[in-house]
Each structure stands twice: as structure tokens, then as C-alpha cells.
Amino acid sequence: MIQRFANPNRFMRLSAAVVPWMAGATMILGAAGLYLGLFQAPADYQQGESVRIMYVHVPAAWMALFCYTSMAAASATALIWKHPLADLAARSTAPIGICFTFLALITGSLWGKPMWGTWWVWDARLTSVLVLFFLYLGYMALVNAFDDPARGAKAAAVLALVGFVNVPIIKFSVDWWNSLHQPASVLKLGGPSIHPSMLAPLLLMALAFTTYYFWVLLVRLRAEIISGKIRAIRLRQVHG
Amino acid sequence: MKRKHKRLTFIVLGMGLLAAAAALMLSAFEDNIVFFYSPTEVLDKKLGADRRVRIGGLVEDGSVEKAGIEVKFRVTDLANVIPVTYTGLLPDLFREGQGVIAEGRFVDGVFRADEVLAKHDETYMPPEVAEALKKSGRWQEMEKALKRSGQMTKGEAR
Numbered sequence: 041m042i043q044r045f046a047n048p049n050r051f052m053r054l055s056a057a058v059v060p061w062m063a064g065a066t067m068i069l070g071a072a073g074l075y076l077g078l079f080q081a082p083a084d085y086q087q088g089e090s091v092r093i094m095y096v097h098v099p100a101a102w103m104a105l106f107c108y109t110s111m112a113a114a115s116a117t118a119l120i121w122k123h124p125l126a127d128l129a130a131r132s133t134a135p136i137g138i139c140f141t142f143l144a145l146i147t148g149s150l151w152g153k154p155m156w157g158t159w160w161v162w163d164a165r166l167t168s169v170l171v172l173f174f175l176y177l178g179y180m181a182l183v184n185a186f187d188d189p190a191r192g193a194k195a196a197a198v199l200a201l202v203g204f205v206n207v208p209i210i211k212f213s214v215d216w217w218n219s220l221h222q223p224a225s226v227l228k229l230g231g232p233s234i235h236p237s238m239l240a241p242l243l244l245m246a247l248a249f250t251t252y253y254f255w256v257l258l259v260r261l262r263a264e265i266i267s268g269k270i271r272a273i274r275l276r277q278v279h280g
Numbered sequence: 281m282k283r284k285h286k287r288l289t290f291i292v293l294g295m296g297l298l299a300a301a302a303a304l305m306l307s308a309f310e311d312n313i314v315f316f317y318s319p320t321e322v323l324d325k326k327l328g329a330d331r332r333v334r335i336g337g338l339v340e341d342g343s344v345e346k347a348g349i350e351v352k353f354r355v356t357d358l359a360n361v362i363p364v365t366y367t368g369l370l371p372d373l374f375r376e377g378q379g380v381i382a383e384g385r386f387v388d389g390v391f392r393a394d395e396v397l398a399k400h401d402e403t404y405m406p407p408e409v410a411e412a413l414k415k416s417g418r419w420q421e422m423e424k425a426l427k428r429s430g431q432m433t434k435g436e437a438r
Contacts, residue, residue, distance in 0.1 A: 082406030086373060091404060120287045156397045157371030163315035201295065205302045216306075218314040218336060220381060225402040235405040 048265050051125060055258045062255035066248055073244035081241050090154050091238070097147035098226075099246040100140045103253060104172060105207055107137030111179070112204040115197035125261070127193040130200060131183050132260035136253055138176035145169060156220060164213035165221035168206060175203040316381045319360035327386070335362055335391060336381040336399065344376055355380060355391075366393040373398035 077095035084091035111133045118126035148166070149159045160166065183196035214223045226232045232239055306313065316336035317327065327333050335355055343354035351366045353376075364382050374380060379399030384392045405413075 082408070085405055085407040085410035086378075087400070087404075094404070116291060120284055120291060122284075155371065155373055155400055157369075157374075158395075158397055161315065161397070164313050201291065202298060204295070205298050209302070209306070217310070218316050218318070220315055220397060220399060222400045222402045225404060228402075233403045235409055237406060238404050 048124070052262060052265060055262055059255060059258050059262075062251050062258065065251040066255055069244055069248035069251060073241050073248050077241035077245060081238050082235075084238075087155060090151060093147050093151040094238075095241055095245050097144055097151060098242060099249040100147065101144035101169070102246055103249045104137060104141040104144050104169070105210060106250070107133050107140060107253065108172060108175070108200075108204070108207055111137060112200050112207075115200040118193065119197050119201075127190075127197070128261055128264045129257070130197060131193065132257055132264060134176055134180050134183070136256055136260075138173065138180070140249070140253075141169065141173045141176060145173065161220050163219040163221060164217045165210065165219050168210045168213050171206055172203075172210060175199070175206060179203070318357040319355060319362045320357055322362060323360055330385075332383065332385050334381055334383045335364075336379065337362075339374070339376050339378055339380050341376045351396075353380075355382065362391050363389075364391045364393050366396050368394075368396070370396055371398040373400060 073095065078092055081092070081095075083089050111130045114126045114130035114133065117123050118130060148169075152161075153159050179196050179199055182199055183192045186192035186195070213219060214221050225234045226239070226242070234242070316334035317325065318337055319335065322333070322335055337355040337357040340354040340356045340361060343352075345352040349367055349369070351370065353364055353366075355362045355364055364384075366382065366384075374396065379401060381397045381399055382391060382393035383395040383397075386392070
């Protein structure tokens with residue numbers, strides 16, 4: 041089943057058809073989510089209007105973890121099954137994931153100052169997300185550090201797998217240790233402890249961020265494949 | 281065994297060992313990872329006056345006394361209580377019955393804080409819903425459940 045997508049020409053055809061749908065879904069879901077979150081949703085009984093930062097912060101943090109998990113899964117697929125698209129998928133995911141991580145860190149800091157009374161503390165959740173940011177950074181540096189792209193991809197894939205140990209630590213950091221960051225509100229036993237009028241825009245934004253990821257991922261993958269083809273053509277011209 | 285099966289086994293084994301190593305390290309460094317101690321943990325561990333620590337719990341109802349920018353309150357985990365003094369500005373979310381984290385040291389049995397942070401819980405709702413819950417008397421029920429779960433320190437569960 042996976043092998044069917046190994047053919048780059050078939051992938052180019054399929055992705056060309058999917059990209060506009062992903063772009064459209066991102067626009068519509070994002071516009072609806074932002075409108076509901078920023079204008080329709082009520083202020084929180086304790087946080088007041090600052091609660092609206094959550095509609096960007098929480099989906100960004102989820103996507104930071106989702107992207108890393110995808111990157112690790114793609115890296116494992118590349119190492120084990122040598123799937124030709126898996127390396128490219130992992131390499132293309134990293135810059136998107138680091139942007140989501142950065143967004144989560146910045147919005148969290150902006151929320152923390154008025155609510156907690158501090159921009160930053162070294163508690164388990166905040167620190168482990170900062171480690172995630174550096175893992176992305178290390179991956180991106182390593183994948184481009186070799187003259188031979190195949191060697192870079194292999195080394196970076198190992199780093200992605202080793203770093204995956206951080207993902208469950210981030211998720212459960214607020215349950216395992218005393219932390220300043222509050223525990224999960226949505227993905228927890230006993231159902232969400234967030235009012236439906238706030239949950240709806242949050243989930244819309246999460247969907248919008250997800251379709252955005254797939255949209256940008258496909259565009260980046262297509263660019264990688266095309267530049268690979270150009271390289272091959274150039275080499276053929278040079279060597280006659 | 282085919283080569284790709286070998287690689288698969290190798291990676292699964294490697295990830296398993298890595299997870300075990302991480303778990304061992306995290307449990308060994310637990311004392312450095314926890315962000316604050318609950319009043320019960322402070323008493324159990326006999327944290328002395330020589331050390332800067334963070335304590336956390338709920339601001340006890342009716343315990344806040346303000347005189348200018350000097351504040352006195354008590355931090356409770358519903359089992360033990362620690363009196364705290366603090367001079368400075370308090371965060372917006374600081375209020376009785378809410379989670380709080382104070383950093384400082386013990387001076388004559390009183391915790392002298394030089395930084396106070398408010399701890400937010402995981403409940404999000406509009407003010408009208410909070411009002412309605414309070415009126416119908418289901419608020420206490422919810423607060424109790426909260427105090428038992430996330431709001432309270434993990435030390436309680438053990």
C-alpha cells in the first residue's frame with residue numbers, strides 16, 4: 041500500500057489534486073475558527089479576554105507534537121523500508137514543526153505574563169517544549185550538514201527517533217510532576233473541562249492548523265521532488 | 281531474517297532501551313524536576329531555612345490580609361498549611377481558593393516569599409456559566425473535584 045506512493049510521478053499527480061483542497065480547507069476553517077474564537081466565544085470567568093490566546097496556543101502546541109511524531113514516523117519508515125518519499129517527508133516536516141513550536145512558546149509566554157505573573161519558568165512542561173524546539177533545530181542542522189544528502193538524511197533520522205522520547209514527556213509532564221503549567225483540558229480522562237462554546241472554536245482552529253500542515257507539507261514535498269529532477273537533468277548534461 | 285526485518289527489530293529494541301533509560305533518569309532526578317513542593321511534602325522532607333524553595337497549593341479561604349503592598353496568606357493542600365508573607369505586586373489570578381506558587385525561604389516558621397505566581401486550573405467557562413453553577417450549588421461539587429485532581433499538587437495522590 042505504501043509502496044504505491046513510491047512512484048514520484050503518481051505522487052505528483054495525486055498531490056497536485058489535493059493541494060488546492062487543503063488550501064481551501066485551511067482558509068475556511070481558519071477564518072471560521074478565528075471569527076468564533078476572537079469575536080463570538082465568551083470571555084473566561086477567571087482569565088477574561090486573555091483566554092483567546094488559547095485558540096492559537098493550544099493548536100500550535102498540539103501541532104508541534106504532531107509534526108514531531110510525523111517526522112519520527114517518516115524517519116523510521118525511511119530507515120527500515122527505505123521508502124524514497126519518507127526522507128523527503130521528514131525533511132519537509134521539520135521547518136513546519138519548528139514554526140508551530142515557536143508559536144506555542146511565544147503565545148504561551150504572552151499568556152503567562154498576565155495570568156501567572158511571569159514570562160517564563162523552568163517547569164517540566166515549558167522546559168520539555170524548549171527541548172523540542174532545539175531538537176527540531178538540531179535535526180535541521182544535521183540533515184544539511186553532509187555533502188551527500190543520503191548520509192545527512194540517515195544521521196538526522198536517527199536523531200529524530202532518539203528525540204521522540206521527549207514527546208510523551210511533554211504530554212505527561214503536567215501529570216507526572218508538580219508544574220506551573222495547568223494539566224490537559226481537552227485530551228484527558230473524564231472528558232474536556234472546557235465549555236462547549238470555547239471548545240468549538242478551539243477544535244476548528246486545530247483542524248485548520250492540521251490542514252495547513254498537510255498543505256505546506258505537500259507543497260514542500262513537490263518542490264523537493266522537482267528540484268531532485270532538476271539536479272538529475274543537470275548532472276546528465278554535465279556528464280554528457 | 282530479511283534485512284528490513286533486522287532493521288525493524290533493531291529500531292524497536294533501540295527505542296525500547298532509550299525509553300527505559302529516559303524513565304530511569306527522570307525518576308532519579310525527580311526532585312529537580314518538580315517545580316514546587318506541597319505543604320505536606322515540605323513537612324515530610326523537612327526543607328530547612330537554608331534553601332530557596334518553591335511551595336504550592338491553594339490560597340486558604342479567608343487567610344489573605346493586605347496592608348499596602350505587604351500581603352499575608354496561608355497556602356494549603358487541604359492537609360497541611362504554611363503561612364506566607366510577601367511584599368510586592370500579585371498576579372491577576374491571585375485570589376482565595378485559587379492555586380498559587382511562592383518562591384522564597386523559611387524564616388522562623390513563616391515562608392517569606394520574594395516571588396508569587398498564580399497557578400491556573402484546567403477549567404475554562406464563560407462567567408455566566410460559573411454564576412449559574414454557583415447559584416445551583418453545583419459549584420462546590422466541581423471545586424472539590426478540581427481540588428482532588430489537577431489543581432492540587434501531585435504529592436496528594438501518593
